[in-house]
Amino acid sequence: MLETIHFKTEERQVLVNVMDEVKEVVRKSGVKEGLCYVYCPHTTAGLVVNSYMDPNTPKDILNEIDRLIPTKVDFLHTFDTPSDAAGHVKSSLLNIELTFIINDGELLLGHSQGILFAEFDGPRNRELHVKVVAG
Amino acid sequence: MDPMKPEVMLKQVADLPKMMRSQTAAFDHDIRNVLTPLEFQSLHRVYLVGDGDSYHGSLAAEMAFESIAKMNCEPLSAMRFLEYAADYIPTSFPNDTLMVGISASGRTQRVVQAIERARKASPNIRTVAFSGQAGSPVMEAAERSVQLQIEDLGMSPGIRTYAASLMGLYLLAIRIGELKNKYTMDEANAMRAEIASLADVVEASTPAFDKTAKELAELFKDSPSFIFAGSGPSFGTAIFSAAKVIEAAGIFSMGQDLEEWAHVERFCYPDEMPVFIIAPKGKGYWRAVELAKSAKSLGRKIIAIVNEKDQEIAPLADHVFPVAGDVREEFSPLVYQVPADLFASYLATKQGKFLFQSDRGLM
Numbered sequence A: 001m002l003e004t005i006h007f008k009t010e011e012r013q014v015l016v017n018v019m020d021e022v023k024e025v026v027r028k029s030g031v032k033e034g035l036c037y038v039y040c041p042h043t044t045a046g047l048v049v050n051s052y053m054d055p056n057t058p059k060d061i062l063n064e065i066d067r068l069i070p071t072k073v074d075f076l077h078t079f080d081t082p083s084d085a086a087g088h089v090k091s092s093l094l095n096i097e098l099t100f101i102i103n104d105g106e107l108l109l110g111h112s113q114g115i116l117f118a119e120f121d122g123p124r125n126r127e128l129h130v131k132v133v134a135g
Numbered sequence B: 001m002d003p004m005k006p007e008v009m010l011k012q013v014a015d016l017p018k019m020m021r022s023q024t025a026a027f028d029h030d031i032r033n034v035l036t037p038l039e040f041q042s043l044h045r046v047y048l049v050g051d052g053d054s055y056h057g058s059l060a061a062e063m064a065f066e067s068i069a070k071m072n073c074e075p076l077s078a079m080r081f082l083e084y085a086a087d088y089i090p091t092s093f094p095n096d097t098l099m100v101g102i103s104a105s106g107r108t109q110r111v112v113q114a115i116e117r118a119r120k121a122s123p124n125i126r127t128v129a130f131s132g133q134a135g136s137p138v139m140e141a142a143e144r145s146v147q148l149q150i151e152d153l154g155m156s157p158g159i160r161t162y163a164a165s166l167m168g169l170y171l172l173a174i175r176i177g178e179l180k181n182k183y184t185m186d187e188a189n190a191m192r193a194e195i196a197s198l199a200d201v202v203e204a205s206t207p208a209f210d211k212t213a214k215e216l217a218e219l220f221k222d223s224p225s226f227i228f229a230g231s232g233p234s235f236g237t238a239i240f241s242a243a244k245v246i247e248a249a250g251i252f253s254m255g256q257d258l259e260e261w262a263h264v265e266r267f268c269y270p271d272e273m274p275v276f277i278i279a280p281k282g283k284g285y286w287r288a289v290e291l292a293k294s295a296k297s298l299g300r301k302i303i304a305i306v307n308e309k310d311q312e313i314a315p316l317a318d319h320v321f322p323v324a325g326d327v328r329e330e331f332s333p334l335v336y337q338v339p340a341d342l343f344a345s346y347l348a349t350k351q352g353k354f355l356f357q358s359d360r361g362l363m
Helices: A019-029 A056-068 A082-093 B007-032 B037-042 B053-067 B078-084 B109-121 B137-141 B160-179 B185-219 B233-249 B258-263 B285-297 B338-350
Strands: A002-008 A014-017 A033-039 A045-051 A097-103 A113-119 A125-134 B045-050 B072-077 B097-103 B125-131 B144-147 B225-229 B252-256 B274-278 B301-307 B319-323
Touching (some): A002 A019, A014 A056, A019 A125, A045 A082, A113 A125, B037 B160, B045 B053, B045 B078, B045 B109, B053 B072, B053 B160, B072 B078, B097 B109, B097 B160, B109 B137, B125 B160, B137 B144, B233 B338, B285 B301
Parallel strands (some): B045 B072, B125 B144, B225 B252, B301 B319
Antiparallel strands (some): A033 A125
């Protein structure tokens, strides 16, 4: 089963917890044992699994990414904006695809693990492809 | 050179949608790269400088810079810039001021001089030339340049070249606003797509425009003068429209601001003088409604250039050019210029005139 999740990010940079949306796709699939692939088809965004319990954790993650990749005006890629150029570099540090185990109809995740969509050049209309495979 | 026939203007209008669709992306590509992101972000004011159609386009694009790029914009004729502005530009900060010199032919002498004066005034003033001709004097005079190249359809009063200048200016305003984080990249791209999509509005509107233009050319073939009135971007459209009638038929025509008409030109004879009111929905619309009522009470013949769904000015008008689609006021000159292009051509044909009095060697 393949489904696309559509959503809109509201800030220039933000980590959005999409775990519930992915879990819903798994539930609808009816698959009890298998794999769930989550794919990000964007080049200024990414995927990461990390804690969502404290809202400050995603902020820390973004702050450190910003420290590593500051948005500057002299990127070579100037067709769009400096934020977009920085977003491409940040995206390259993260995953664009994550694989999860489905066990007894549920994603096998740690209790504080969330599936976080990393927006690096929003606000934008975004999507994620979710493929559920039995087996 | 053979005298120029008015029909060439109809050919220009017929090609306008194709040009708009095919050239928006190409112009945008060059405009994105004409300055570095840092240079774009540093801008606080822009001067748009040209003569004739290029000056009219500057007036028509002023609102786009102020509302979309969110920066001070001063449209000036080249002579005014050359002698009454260039030496007074504040130049304390680098890249603070952008001067865009516009000339479709690339050979407008005063625009060349204006660019040269800006560069002489201070190295802190960025100069960019917009022209259709690569390697032209205007492009050589400026530090940077954008060639707004369109297919050559032969000599004509500027219609497609005017539209190309407008498109270039709008795209520049969008780029400045985008890099200054006034809106998101998606919003900027949506505005770019909007410009190209106005080709659909021009195409859908032209049949009705054409019909009205022919009727008016017959009706007003003996009129000694015309007034075109509009505010904001439509003031640029008004002056440009008047220019087309003069260039085509040599009949005195004037473009005037809505408010100024109420103060001055309403005292003109003859009572039945045709008054073209250019009124897209937007900031000046309310005044256009008032002007229509006032002009009607004075016995003027009212020709409204309005949205096809217009409910306030159209009922007051004697004739209507209905625009078949919604157009953002900032971009309205691209569409609202077309009625005058057609009317001017048909009027000249009706009167047996040649464009620019080319049968009399005035060119």
